[in-house]
Amino acid sequence: MLDHLQHVAIEGPIGAGKSTLARLLAQRLQAQVLLERPHDNPFLVRFYADPARYAMQTQLFFLFQRIEQYRELAQPGMFTPRTVSDFMFAKDALFAQLTLSDDEFRLYGQIHREMAPKAPAPDLVIWLQAGPQTLLGRIARRGLAMEQGIDAAYLQRLSEAYGAWFERESSVPVLAVDTERFNPVERPGDVDLLLQRLAAFKGPREVFDLGA
Template sequence: MDLAQCRYIVVEGLIGAGKTSLAKQLSTHLQALPILESPESNPFLAKFYQDPSRYALQTQLSFLLQRTEQLAPLQQLDMFSTQVVSDYMLAKELIFAEQNLSDEEWRLYRSIYQSYSPEAPRPDLVIYLQLPVSIAMQRIQQRARSYETGIEEQYLKQLAERYSRYFHSYDDSPLLIVNASQLNLVDDDGDFELLLQCIKQMRGGREFFNKG
């Protein structure tokens, strides 16, 4: 796969997997436009982790509005003269919403999602960063973001299971599943170069990358 020909690249994974860091690294390497999520701008997020049942719907709708606004310009991706690298795909909203919302809230949210989410183009490449929940939890604690202090390990385990099920059947775009537990893709140029070489060797479909 020629990275230079990938107009739209998405990095996905569990909270703490390193999505934003890798997306920034790739966008710098490719001189691409980064489209990055901004969880700190969601006024309900910290409240959600402290009282999930009360703030789940507000949190999910706030994220949906924020991300549909960010991704709307991609409907005219052929007008972009540069590549785009994002640290999320809009479908992640359904993964989180199904876990966080009650049945009634989920039905309401899904109808809103289907009505208002933009028809963004399919990514030319999706990179899914996979790592144990225990490591994700350590990273969350180490970065000590105020709005993440209420995240519990059991919540991450359930979320990781949903991510695994989603990507187990994902076939909309070429998919690279990366074992991120032993990688330092930001500070170790060697690890980042290994990832780039793996991408170059891809022939479409589904590939796996484990640092040997």
């Protein structure tokens, strides 16, 4: 019943649980998993310490990294078997608009238009949501030193940026998941419920909330 979903992208703010869910879904769907590689970015630690100074370098590194990943997926037949990713290509521009100055964003946009591949859109985006305090708690528990300076205001802006992007890009099918109650690690049955919801998805915008 999920054969039409050849590429499922999982998105959401830092701490939402994207990579964890991508691995779990890929395992259940017998799919290949495509994950971000933030630790390959040599500017990321410096960005968290001094965002204004290192935002441009950080964004360009991520842009080129994602270009390489998506060029591989854009090859004929590369979406067979099914792919589950913990990002969509469009997130790079979303973060760039949030972190860059106006002049930097205009320059970034020129580079993006010249370099970005014609990346195939995901068949479905699973948008993981949680409040800033919940996200901060998860970030603290995973204990990555470079992330400990992230504050609630930044996470709120990031969540709002995702909301604005999905509102603009109405052609992208989106299943929004409230992760305040969704815990696929401690409750594997939550993955079963999500798979059932995916099978019943009609689109283009739906919500999956275990507390509803």
